[in-house]
Amino acid sequence: MPITxxxxxxxxxxxxxxxxxxxxxxxxxxxxxxxxxxxxxxxxDVSDGLDPE
Numbered sequence: 001m002p003i004t005x006x007x008x009x010x011x012x013x014x015x016x017x018x019x020x021x022x023x024x025x026x027x028x029x030x031x032x033x034x035x036x037x038x039x040x041x042x043x044x045d046v047s048d049g050l051d052p053e
Contacts, residue, residue: 010034 010027013034019026032039 007027010031014020014022014026014030017030019030029039
């Protein structure tokens, strides 16, 4: 159950920082911030996998 408690901690931290209505990607930002990291975009094109090759 350690992963469950860690996930709960991240969710509670996100809510505490005012991200209550954001999606799950906010959890990545909060977890990175808690680790002292800042995530940034690479401005790369990423396929959604729906386009034919």
